[in-house]
Amino acid sequence: MNGAKNLVDDCFLHDRDRMRHADVVSLITSRLNCVVRSSELPLGSLEGRLLAETVEAPRNVPLHDNSAVDGYAFAHTEYSANNTLAIGPRIAAGDPPSGPLAGASAARIFTGASMPPNADTVAMQEDCTVSADGLLVTVPPGLKLGANRRLAGEDVKAGERLLVPGQRLRAQEIAAIASLGRSGLRIFDKLRVAIVSTGNELVEPGSGQSFGEGQVFDTNRHMLNALCRNLPLEITDLGILTDDEETITAVLSKAAADHDVILTTGGASRGEEDHIVRTIDRLGKRHIWQIAIKPGRPMSFGQIGDCVFLGLPGNPVAAFVCFLLYCRPALLTLGGGIYDEPQRYPLPAGFAIKSKKPDRREFLRGWLETDTSGRTVVRKFARDGSGLISGLRSARGFIELGEDVRKVDEGDVVAYIPFSELGIDAL
Structure with missing residues (x-):
């Protein structure tokens, strides 16, 4: 490990049968800590990285009227x-x-x-x-x-605190740093993340392997790679592992020694006989969290020593949702970053839902449109299946329905979370 601090032993242990969304986020961000060291980097290498020092202005900007x-x-x-x-x-x-x-x-x-x-x-x-x-x-x-x-100091006054550890540096922050005369800053090293898929049914796209009945192309691993590239991570793609216990044990043991996080999908349900799940249980500690959300619900959280294991659901939509809601806060926290709750925008619904189960939070795929009266409304993808990648392609954000919502009538105010609030750049 290249960690600055060790993780609390069995940091994912909890005593609840079913957890609400807010409790999951709170537990993740409170139990985990930064595990990476920091290095001095020049201005040209700061974009997108996580700051490891406090930045204060040594002088007024501008210096003179x-x-x-x-x-x-x-x-x-x-x-x-x-x-x-x-x-x-x-x-x-x-x-x-x-x-x-x-x-x-x-x-x-x-x-x-x-x-x-x-x-x-x-x-x-x-x-x-x-x-x-x-x-x-x-x-x-x-x-x-x-x-x-x-006026002198109109932009920044001498002694003013501009930036704090954990902030992700954008072009705007880099401009502010340069205006102070700084040539570089101390930055958290990139969190090392291994991404792996397992299963004899998985076929690598474009590999030339025969594709028969019962087989599927490995989509989730490539989706997770793309999602992880939106964060300052060092990613290792371990490819597809066949259902061979000896091979999986060897690969995961080495990955745990060389990485801060192992990320996978599938095999998250209770009673699952997936080799990767049994290997994690044998090498370290793993807990299945039943989360009161849709899509998603079962997730595996655990650790092999100081290496964190994050096991996402196997359906692509569920994996996408749970990565953004739970894995992203975990990865930011482990990498030294600040996690901010995404901004919810209250907007009228351009759809209706006759009935919704109580005590469960739902995250629907949606986007914004202007209706015939000129209002901005939230539209919902017509089908809610957690295996429908087409819903992810159409969406520009999530429509969040709280645990207390029982139904939605057209025009009701709902919470809309743009993907930009979850670290995905809008195109």
Whole structure:
């Protein structure tokens, strides 16, 4: 392991027969901890990574008051009745700060240039008139004090905390880091994740293997690889393992020694005789969580030493839903990241459901549309089967129906979670 801290022994043990969604997320994020070290990386390698240090501003940004436009800078108190000022120094961006302006004068100034110490207002050049001899400038009447001036520290004040450990760095944060003069930061190392499929019925797409009755192409492993690439992870694809106990034991033992997480799908139900499940039970500890959601319900959580095992349901939709809802928070937490609950947007339903089982949270596949009255409504994929990949292709987010919901009438307000809230970039 390359972990900074060991996991709590048997961190997934709990005493509940059936768990609600919120309790599952809470247990995952409270029981797990960061298991990776950190390294110093340059600016060009920070995008998408998880920050391992606190970043505070050593100085104001911008450092000096400066002009927001090309024009003429002057002291508002010298704004004469006829608005005509003598033209003083010329100040371009990058020039050192000038001395104070003399009397009723204005500096010819350009965007980003430092303001003279006693200047506080800038008139845009297109609103000004310069005399024929180039010595005087007439500025428009009615300019307010501080017009077109950027104040020192307007963006960031010296000592201000900009970033905290666990934040994922986007282009916006990298711009802020560069504005402080930092050439790099301490970043959490990538969590090492092994993804594996097992089963004699699985065929690798494009492998040239014969495809007969009872066989299926291995879709979930490729889906999980793609989902994991949305996180700062080091992924090892272990391919398909046949149902041979000796082979599975050898592969999983090595994977547990070389990785922080083993991720698989299928074999999550009670009484399952899947070799990968029995191997995890023999090498470490595993618990089946019955989660009160649809789709999903059974998931396996466990560990081999300090290597976490996450066993997703075998149906593609259930695996997709459970990865985003439960595996993503686990992977973020283990990798040093901050997990934020996704934002739910209350919107009218553009569909109806006659009856829904109580005490179960459901996550339907949906998208937004504008109805005939001009309202934005949530549409639902017509079929709810957990093996229908077509529903995932159509969806742009989840429609979340809480445990207390019994039915949905068209126009009822429902919670919509865009996939962007779950780390999937919108196209």
